[in-house]
Amino acid sequence: MKNLFTFIFSVAILHSFAQVNPKLQTKIDQQASELEANVIQWRRHFHEFPELSNREVKTGAYIAEHLKKLGLEVQYPVAKTGVVALLKGAKPGPVIALRADIDALPVTERNSLPFASKVKTTYNEQETGVMHACGHDTHTAILMGVAEILSKNKADLKGTVKFIFQPAEEGAPAGEEGGAALMVKEGVLENPKVDVIFGMHIISISPLGVITYKPAGMMAAADWFSIKVKGRQAHGSSPWMSIDPIVVSAQIISGLQTIVSRQTDLTKEAAVITVGRIQSGIRENIIPEEAVMAGTIRTLDVEMQDKIHEKIRLTATKIAESAGATAEVSIDKKFPLTYNDPALTEKMVPSLVRAAGKEKVMQIPAITGSEDFSEYQKKVPGLFFFVGAMPPNQDPSTVPSHHTPDFMIDESALLTGLKAMLNVTLEYMYLPANK
Secondary structure (H helix, E strand, O other), X not given: OHHHHHHHHHHHHHHHHXXXXXXXXXXHXXXXXXXXXXXXXXXXXXXXXXXXXXXXXXXXXXXXXXXXHOOOEEEEEEOXXXXXXXXXXXXXXXXXXXXXXXXXXXXXXXXXXXOOOOOEEEEOOEEEEOEOOOOHHHHHHHHHHHHHHHHHOHHHXXXXXXXXXXXXXXXXXXXXXXXXXXXXXXXXXXXXXXXXXXXXXXXXXXXXXXXXXXXXXXXXXXXXXXXXXXXXXXXXXXXXXXXXXXXHHHHHHHHHHHHHHHHOOOOOOOEXXXXXXXXXXXXXXXXXXXXXXXXXXXXXOXXXXXXXXHHHHHHHHHHHHHOOOEEEXXXXXXXXXXXXXXXXXXXXXXXXXXXXXXXXXXXXXXXXXXXXXXXXXXXXXXXXXXXXXXXXXXXXXXXXXXXXXXXXXXXXXXXXXXHHHHHHHHHHHHOHHHO
């Protein structure tokens, strides 16, 4: 029985790839290997000179210049600092969008890389470094490589490829629009109308060269919340004359943890409530009048999302009320659920297998990370997948995770990502239904 399943699986893969000229596949794989060094150099450039969300001016200009040299139709800037380019194949076919995010994070890099970032800035009124601590530099370099290779093979392409280099995936600064939502708003999925979109993310804590994916809901919806607690100010020596917003805030933070641990059915889906920032007070011997805390909510189910929002409001306001304080709760829905179209995912798995090998492509459970790639998936079918880049001989339990000063990847993963994006593009072009 096992051999029968293996035979059927192999036939399915061969049938899928039979639509693409094997010589073209071989040529493109070879070109990817030849371009690997350039892709790594581009990645190192972006890593050394990172820019925050909606501030990627030099990054966008660098990308646009590269795409113009390839002879593509280039739009820059789009959605503040983004870049969009069109490559029209010689034959009729679908419009395929490929997306990379280009922004960095307010993180101070802490490693000895020769191309480590030394960029400094002020973020939320605090001095900080700027770092590609989530791998967006690799995504950008990979998509630049995809554009270069596909442009060399224009005569063999069916349809149009739209390259989307998107700013502000990490979230636009306060009071600004940005990211995928603004790209969609400005018409990136139109003129020509996009039929399908593909994206990928490098993963520092996943084995090197392993591609992972999940049909349907893959990454959580992300919401940001803020709770402002108002009490009564007093001298630090006389707390009985105050309504201490710091103590009330501490009680609210503890109360929020029970929403997930005691009030949410975690057998259905995972959920997370995290307080990532709290600000209050100006001097050691003054009990302040106000405290503000802010954080994120991650959910994989819409009904659970609504219920958790309701519980946060109830918990915060009632705890504050019990102490004689007040609590104002605001919740901002940032990114929806990242949803991989099941039919599209099934069709594309063979192309991922071809890029990485059968043993290195696997399905995973949903994760509580989030991605604004989901904004595109609300409009057109999309597939988002992960490419493992954990350096060899690393312990997965101790390897630095994303958004940390020690974030590190093995650059050989870039070739896997490059081949994966090329393969899904060609495969979709040559699917019989997309002729």
